[in-house]
Amino acid sequence: MSDFDGTITTKDGLYSFIETYAQKGWEKVEQDWVDGKINSKECLTEEFKLVPNLSEELISEFIRTLSIDESFVDFYKKIVEKNVDFYIVSDGIDYFINRILKKYGLENIKIISNHGEFRGEFFEISFPNDSQNCINNAGTCKCKVISDLKKEYEKIIYIGDGVSDYCAAGKADVLFAKSRLLDYCGKKGIKCLSYNTFEDILFLLAPKI
Ligand SMILES: [Mg+2]
């Protein structure tokens, strides 16, 4: 399983969406989240309220500017050939994730994330994968997702890059980490493999799958 923003995409998509389109005040919301005053659910909901004229066209226009690690396309095809089940686990929004993947011809990937949809002119965000026991009070509780999947699978490989991956990191059987997640694992003594692109991961995994 893999994180999405910053791991599959080259930059954090939701953050740059808000940075580009939200009205003044979003920085304070973001800071409150960083300071732990609000959780990621409140942060996301509040920030989207600050985007004027939010529409499907606006999101499409934004998605045209986003790119992914292009070696992910090849990576995904290869693991599907090997019958390895793959999930994207993200504290982002499925509406964005699906559209970004589609741009690269990727469809039908299993996604566990927050849900967003237009109801009339309102963009409604819901959190079908949260958990009352989540220590981070995240929109999508990755620690719960990984615990649930562990009942189903013998071995879990996790790929991530940031803060939202911390709680899942210690629970994976094989962990690939970069950026802040890599630093975190170093500090906490969590065993992981360092990577930069999905090409690296494919190379490192080849003998194992
Ligand atoms: Mg990330």
Ligand SMILES: [Zn+2]
């Ligand atoms: Zn959690």
